[in-house]
Amino acid sequence: MVAQSLIEGLKQRRNKLAQAVAQPVILWSGRGVGRNFPANKLAFRASSHFLYFAGIPIDNAAVRMEDGKLELFMDNPPPQATLWHGETPQREEIGAIIGADRVYPLAELSQKTKDAATIAVQESTTYQEQCRLLDRSVAFSDRLKDLDLELAKAVVKLRSQHDPLALQELRQAAAVSVEAHKAGMAATKHSTTEAQIRGAMEGVIIAHNMCCAYNSIVTVHGEVLHNETYSNKLQPQDLLLADVGAETPNGWAADITRTWAVSGKFSSTQKDLYEIVLAAHDRCIAQMRPGVEYQEIHLLAAGVIAEGLVDLGILKGKPQDLVATDAHALFFPHGVGHLLGLDVHDMEDLGDIAGYEPGRTRSDRFGLGYLRLNRPLQSGMLVTIEPGFYQVPAILSDSNFRAKYQDVVDWERLAQFGDVKGIRIEDDVLITDSGTEVLTAQLPTKVAEIEALVL
């Protein structure tokens, strides 16, 4: 992959947008939000759609694009800001960095909003400004229509097929995330709490001048799917599940999960279930190529997991029947993955416009409803593959589930696997013309290799 210059790459994006959308397009970056008082700002994160076309984060700015040209609107910092923040680049310099065709103070944007399409920014003060300047309500998520819906579809098309500029960033995020996971594994033997392993992992991300793409999950309770506390003590018999990903300064994400034994060595029951999840992971990736439906990959993971659980005696019946009745979802209740790019769930601010092919909607099925992506794969698409096995009390103790699946689960056999609360193995998979490239492949998945990194 040849490195692409920022300006050249951005201009290609703007030209492609112009081919798809005739109207002017205005995108806002948003502003830094105060934490406990206005001057104590949370680290600023520009809107992803802004970042895609502007390339770099600029606090409180907007870009207006038309016919492939980009106008940047932002205010220069007041002169006294130099004392506190040093020499900061002025509007013209930033415009030159990103290849803007013209630059203006923000106030001039109000003259140029006629007939413009936009996408709602998440940060609420800017969102109100956006509605005020466009003199209309700007809809969120699945409620987009007209001009804005047309723009959203065009942006989805662009952002779904990563260009060389995006891939440079995504590879950097992946490489640093791999290092963070290795540091977490290495820190385990000296750690007594989840927080200590998290500190080792996020410390690596910060040391590379990146931030976390999402709130890390670092827990011995992997069965709590979005566990965001870190206060549990580590016990030697625990598995630790770490779902941690870095984000580059320009906003591009990685998303990796590994599960390892706190003691360094998996127990035989832990290893049995880990190997099933790993088989699902490997077989999914082996099947992926342009044209394959992502839902088929999800169902493949479900089938491999069902088959493995039948082999272990936890489930009873034919794997394909178990998947057809969602019995696999008792232990694998989430989707096999999602789009990845500037957002960890890429373009999820647009609801299912990005994740679901037009005409498709979420399934009512227990085993399919949480699937975030239901489109045919295409070259340049980056998705996660993240099968898992969990013993979620809210599912396995639910009387309706227990009644429905009474005959297909061997509950006594399951009880023998009590030292497995949650396992997930997640990698970032780029679809290429010839198949796939796993951007996170430098991080081992095999039991023996993971054990070697922990011990």
Add this chain to the structure above:
Amino acid sequence: MVAQSLIEGLKQRRNKLAQAVAQPVILWSGRGVGRNFPANKLAFRASSHFLYFAGIPIDNAAVRMEDGKLELFMDNPPPQATLWHGETPQREEIGAIIGADRVYPLAELSQKTKDAATIAVQESTTYQEQCRLLDRSVAFSDRLKDLDLELAKAVVKLRSQHDPLALQELRQAAAVSVEAHKAGMAATKHSTTEAQIRGAMEGVIIAHNMCCAYNSIVTVHGEVLHNETYSNKLQPQDLLLADVGAETPNGWAADITRTWAVSGKFSSTQKDLYEIVLAAHDRCIAQMRPGVEYQEIHLLAAGVIAEGLVDLGILKGKPQDLVATDAHALFFPHGVGHLLGLDVHDMEDLGDIAGYEPGRTRSDRFGLGYLRLNRPLQSGMLVTIEPGFYQVPAILSDSNFRAKYQDVVDWERLAQFGDVKGIRIEDDVLITDSGTEVLTAQLPTKVAEIEALVL
């Protein structure tokens, strides 16, 4: 200091509030803010005033206090949240933890807002809800009036004198911050960038299940006072300035700055200036006790720095004359410190209501205008002491400044100190009945001790 139970401590605060404010008081916590899409939440930080009386962070909650009683308003998570977030405590359990007298769903708050005083919450969606429920505009900062101003003054009185419950938390934040700084010093010899040292420091804070109380400053350009980039490479002749503080899970902050030599050994010029800043730091702390005006402490720091710079031949004249004409502020342009508590600049959301004694306002003087605290010290108050020396281009190259101070600066002598860009030494000082207790005293300030931690 005897440990105090959470409920007992919180009830004392509520009783003291009731003695000062007859009206009902409603305080909102705020909500977690989405980052690039709604489900990707930034780590939630509850409003500091809410935390003071509720004790723990609760996303999207309100407390109503009257006559020392507290009613908690919050919604239970929907049942399906258990799948993703595990068993989370319900309203009644949280009420029991914080000693609430009654608990209600949020919707019931609208029945109980009559004549209530409040303080504006920073997070904007909740702020709008706050105005809507109270059916009035809620003013920010220095524009408070009537009921809300009376409440703010009562809260300032309480929060300015830390009780045992607060001190337990503040000591924890201080202890972890001390460890973080030691880790930063120890990491220096293996680091090549600012970001790597930041990673080592923040990694320690995360490992203790805390977060940063503010955006860290970790830089070889200490002259940029609020430098929040970390991309510079370290050079052996650089000084590194690290202003990093932890915040406990319940929101209490520490704020420490140390400056050390990247090589481990200060040069003679670096040491000369460091010793001046340290003398200011030490002499300020030695003078502090209840009843002493904080502005006098600031002026003492200015005087010690002026005297030291005269001794080095950088400034010319009598120290007291130099301070009277603000010549010291060419090199020490900020205030000597600020209140510290739940906010790193405690209660700065109230403008100068907390920091400035009634009837006092900010000075127009270059050497005093940035002072954030202008009140007599009192027992239980926690303040930072953070003198510094900087060569800020925006000041030293300013033609007006150069003209005004032409005769009192020996510019040739100053040029010999080119390897000093910025030095700051900051500790957290608790005022006690008998004088002071430095909560961050476990972190050395002396050159030899700092060198030993780096080498």
